[in-house]
Amino acid sequence: MEELNDFTEEKEESNFDLKAELFxxxxxxKWILFGFIIGGLLAYLYNRYTIPQYRTEATMIIVDDEKQxxxxxxxxxxxxxxxxxxxxxxxxxxxxxxxxxVESVVDELNHNISYFIEGNVITVExxxxxxxxxxxxTNDSIVNTSSRDFVVTPTSETAFRLEDESxxxxxxxKIGEVIELEGLKFVIxxxxxxxxxxxxxxxxxxxxxxxxxxxxxxxxxxLQITQxxxxxxxxxxxxxQNTPEKSQDFxxxxxxxxxxxxxxxxxEVAENTTKFIQDRLEMITTELDSVEVNxxxxxxxxxxxxxxxxxxxxxxxxxxxxxxxxNLETQLELxxxxxxxxxxxxxxxxxxxxxxxxxxxxxxxxSYNSLVVERNIYLEGGTEKNPVVKTLSExxxxxxxxxxxxxxxxxxxxxxxxxxxxxxENVAQGQFSAFPGLEKxxxxxxxxxxxxxxxxxxxxxxxxxxAISSAATAAVARVIxxxxxxxxxxxxxxxxxxxxxxxxxxILPILIIFAxxxxxxxxHHKGDLSALLKDVPFLAExxxxxxxxxxxxxxxxxxxxxxxFRILRTNLAYLVQNKDKTxxxxxxxxxxxxxxxxxxxxxxxxxxxASSNKKVLLIGADIRNPKLHRYTNDTVxxxxxxxxxxxxxxxxQVADIISKTNDHNIEVDVxxxxxxxxxxxxxxxxxxxxxxxxKSRANYDYIxxxxxxxxxxxxxxxxxxxxxxxxxVTRADYTEKALLxxxxxxxxxxxxxxxxxxxxxxxxxxxxxxxxxxxxxxxxxxxxEDNVSRWQRIKKRISNSN
Numbered sequence: 001m002e003e004l005n006d007f008t009e010e011k012e013e014s015n016f017d018l019k020a021e022l023f024x025x026x027x028x029x030k031w032i033l034f035g036f037i038i039g040g041l042l043a044y045l046y047n048r049y050t051i052p053q054y055r056t057e058a059t060m061i062i063v064d065d066e067k068q069x070x071x072x073x074x075x076x077x078x079x080x081x082x083x084x085x086x087x088x089x090x091x092x093x094x095x096x097x098x099x100x101x102v103e104s105v106v107d108e109l110n111h112n113i114s115y116f117i118e119g120n121v122i123t124v125e126x127x128x129x130x131x132x133x134x135x136x137x138t139n140d141s142i143v144n145t146s147s148r149d150f151v152v153t154p155t156s157e158t159a160f161r162l163e164d165e166s167x168x169x170x171x172x173x174k175i176g177e178v179i180e181l182e183g184l185k186f187v188i189x190x191x192x193x194x195x196x197x198x199x200x201x202x203x204x205x206x207x208x209x210x211x212x213x214x215x216x217x218x219x220x221x222x223l224q225i226t227q228x229x230x231x232x233x234x235x236x237x238x239x240x241q242n243t244p245e246k247s248q249d250f251x252x253x254x255x256x257x258x259x260x261x262x263x264x265x266x267x268e269v270a271e272n273t274t275k276f277i278q279d280r281l282e283m284i285t286t287e288l289d290s291v292e293v294n295x296x297x298x299x300x301x302x303x304x305x306x307x308x309x310x311x312x313x314x315x316x317x318x319x320x321x322x323x324x325x326x327n328l329e330t331q332l333e334l335x336x337x338x339x340x341x342x343x344x345x346x347x348x349x350x351x352x353x354x355x356x357x358x359x360x361x362x363x364x365x366x367s368y369n370s371l372v373v374e375r376n377i378y379l380e381g382g383t384e385k386n387p388v389v390k391t392l393s394e395x396x397x398x399x400x401x402x403x404x405x406x407x408x409x410x411x412x413x414x415x416x417x418x419x420x421x422x423x424x425e426n427v428a429q430g431q432f433s434a435f436p437g438l439e440k441x442x443x444x445x446x447x448x449x450x451x452x453x454x455x456x457x458x459x460x461x462x463x464x465x466x467a468i469s470s471a472a473t474a475a476v477a478r479v480i481x482x483x484x485x486x487x488x489x490x491x492x493x494x495x496x497x498x499x500x501x502x503x504x505x506x507i508l509p510i511l512i513i514f515a516x517x518x519x520x521x522x523x524h525h526k527g528d529l530s531a532l533l534k535d536v537p538f539l540a541e542x543x544x545x546x547x548x549x550x551x552x553x554x555x556x557x558x559x560x561x562x563x564x565f566r567i568l569r570t571n572l573a574y575l576v577q578n579k580d581k582t583x584x585x586x587x588x589x590x591x592x593x594x595x596x597x598x599x600x601x602x603x604x605x606x607x608x609x610a611s612s613n614k615k616v617l618l619i620g621a622d623i624r625n626p627k628l629h630r631y632t633n634d635t636v637x638x639x640x641x642x643x644x645x646x647x648x649x650x651x652x653q654v655a656d657i658i659s660k661t662n663d664h665n666i667e668v669d670v671x672x673x674x675x676x677x678x679x680x681x682x683x684x685x686x687x688x689x690x691x692x693x694x695k696s697r698a699n700y701d702y703i704x705x706x707x708x709x710x711x712x713x714x715x716x717x718x719x720x721x722x723x724x725x726x727x728x729v730t731r732a733d734y735t736e737k738a739l740l741x742x743x744x745x746x747x748x749x750x751x752x753x754x755x756x757x758x759x760x761x762x763x764x765x766x767x768x769x770x771x772x773x774x775x776x777x778x779x780x781x782x783x784x785e786d787n788v789s790r791w792q793r794i795k796k797r798i799s800n801s802n
Contacts, residue, residue: 025513032509039505043498049122052489056247057238059228059481060255062092089232092477093225096237096258102223103216105253111246112215116206123206127243130191131202132160134209137178137185147214150207152188157199160188175199219250234480244485251483262476277463284459288452328418332411335361339407348372348396361406368399523735526759532740533757536747537575539727540568541759542601552631553604554664555611560764565608568758572605575725575756584615584700586693588723590707590716590752592739596731597760599627602706605727610668614701617658619643619671619692622708623680624715626673632661642674646692647683654695669700684718693722710752711742717751725754732762 025032095101106112115130116123132152151163155172162179163170173179178187190199222241228234237254239247338361349372375392384390523529526541543560545551553562576585589602599622606618620628623644639659646652659670671692677683696703705723707716720726728743746752 035505035509039501043501047494051242053242053491054244054485055490056485058251058483060477060479062233106216112210112212114208127246148209153204154202248483277459281459284456325421537756539571539756544761544763569608584697586703586724588705588726591729592711598729603631606668606704607666616702617669617700619705620673621705623673642672644674644677647688726752729758731760
């Protein structure tokens with residue numbers, strides 16, 4: 001026995017198959033073509049019946065006040081303080097889009113009243129071409145806050161029917177009749193200029209009345225203003241609507257009202273400026289007179305004509321007094337020095353001549369020094385007893401006493417002079433220190449006078465400028481291009497809409513198919529098993545059984561089901577290739593989860609092998625959830641005991657559990673599962689299961705074992721080593737793709753021997769010719785197919801593909 005372990009591990013490769021992916025979408029080619037046609041048709045109808053919208057544009061330039069204002073002729077060049085509305089270009093844009101301005105334009109043009117005429121498919125607005133007009137007698141505030149929808153249907157040349165669905169109003173009226181309805185008073189009139197006798201032939205007109213503020217808000221949202229030009233002072237106004245004439249009237253009136261408002265504002269500013277200046281002039285004149293009176297009073301009270309010259313005079317007096325005081329203090333210090341020297345030195349020593357001019361002290365010092373010198377000369381040739389020396393000594397003593405007396409008297413005299421000078425200095429200093437305060441007060445008064453004079457002259461000049469500005473106010477803006485509308489609509493753009501329609505119609509079915517495939521996690525065909533089939537061989541695919549068909553194959557059965565099992569038998573022969581003819585092959589049939597058809601495959605595989613004159617034993621080893629009895633309920637002579645009895649009771653022999661079946665001349669021996677035991681895993685682990693297999697090998701060519709699902713319970717894995725080959729069943733539209741890794745891992749771990757895959761329950765009608773495998777699903781070959789013409793075979797293939 002050769003096992004299928006020859007499949008070597010391969011490098012991980014991409015599972016993406018472009019051809020398979022394309023055929024997934026081509027299988028729905030009718031829906032894709034249908035979506036493509038429907039998308040194009042809807043785009044054509046949209047272009048055909050959508051009211052086109054056109055762009056209306058106008059251009060104007062904002063006038064520079066500093067260049068255009070008449071105040072430039074004045075010396076100040078227009079007045080930097082009282083500049084007339086030079087608010088910047090952005091402010092002008094905001095003014096153009098202001099609610100107040102736009103509402104006034106809407107109200108003046110009556111754009112809150114719209115007239116519509118119903119066509120066969122669409123309803124168009126009859127701007128300035130409506131056969132009827134509505135004129136309101138109601139207060140504007142009531143009209144502007146109302147929202148009404150009237151339908152006027154002429155019934156004759158002088159009468160009409162008025163309808164209002166919101167009020168459930170329907171009544172006949174005459175032309176010119178005052179109609180009062182929910183607080184509104186109005187009349188319906190035929191439009192002037194229409195031919196006589198045409199009113200009665202007019203179709204119904206729908207009159208829509210909206211609040212002015214709502215219409216203005218819509219205009220503001222649609223209005224686009226952009227800056228142009230190198231100086232960014234050119235404004236381009238554009239509006240997109242389905243009624244070009246309405247847009248042109250709106251833009252024209254908007255620019256006109258903008259200019260009017262600007263001129264009016266400038267004139268109001270000039271007038272207010274003139275009034276303000278005149279009031280200020282009167283007040284400044286009074287204040288200037290008061291300041292001049294204060295200057296005169298200040299000079300008179302302080303007895304000065306000029307503060308500067310008075311301060312210089314007192315400054316010179318203060319400096320002279322300060323110098324005299326310094327001289328006197330110097331003399332006093334010298335006197336002090338001479339006196340101390342007289343007291344400390346000897347009686348007959350020379351005295352310094354320090355230049356004391358006061359009191360004759362300097363002369364006395366000179367006389368004293370002369371006598372000292374003369375005495376010293378006599379002493380050099382004689383003694384102190386010399387009569388001349390004695391006389392000179394007496395004279396020096398007398399002169400010394402005179403010096404002390406003169407010093408005292410001179411000091412007294414100097415102190416008296418010093419006190420007098422200090423008083424004069426204090427007086428001069430006091431008078432001089434008052435001058436800064438006087439100067440400060442005077443300067444404050446003079447500054448007020450200068451300010452008042454300059455302001456007076458400035459206001460006189462501005463009064464003349466404001467008068468000139470008021471008389472010659474320039475426009476705020478000038479129109480460069482009047483409103484014009486482009487001939488080609490901006491919406492819809494036919495070719496873009498058409499291409500987009502075809503594209504959306506094409507891509508939408510593809511996206512739906514992609515989403516369906518993306519969210520689909522089930523296995524549907526052999527291509528979905530590609531990841532598993534890299535390591536595990538594929539035996540066969542089994543078709544879906546229709547309700548009216550049987551799920552059990554018979555002898556000489558030519559159904560697709562029988563043919564698929566014959567293919568499985570052929571592929572199984574290549575897989576088995578048992579060289580030992582004395583031993584039967586044990587083949588386990590299992591799956592990942594319940595419901596994938598392993599019992600169905602086990603039973604039909606055993607019948608297919610038995611129909612080729614092979615002895616086959618079918619064992620129902622799924623003792624937890626037995627299903628094999630569904631196919632053998634009508635078996636004559638079926639044994640009461642089953643596999644669970646044999647595994648539990650050692651007295652039960654193999655012959656006691658094998659039932660001989662002969663369903664439609666196909667002989668298959670069957671071992672049913674028996675009663676459901678409480679411990680199936682423990683029963684399968686004993687040696688009785690291995691004994692049953694070994695004893696049966698000698699009597700049968702094939703032993704087919706219907707086992708339990710491998711992921712749900714461990715029963716199959718407990719006895720998997722008893723198998724020679726394992727047929728792993730997957731089911732189309734049922735098995736999850738994520739579960740395909742489970743059998744691959746079991747094979748790598750060596751838990752399943754001789755693994756091969758079977759795909760069950762394929763719905764062939766879902767797949768087109770060659771979509772996944774390069775050949776057509778179906779088994780028509782050899783069964784009358786040659787009698788069918790080529791055209792009929794092609795038609796059949798096309799029908800199968802759908």
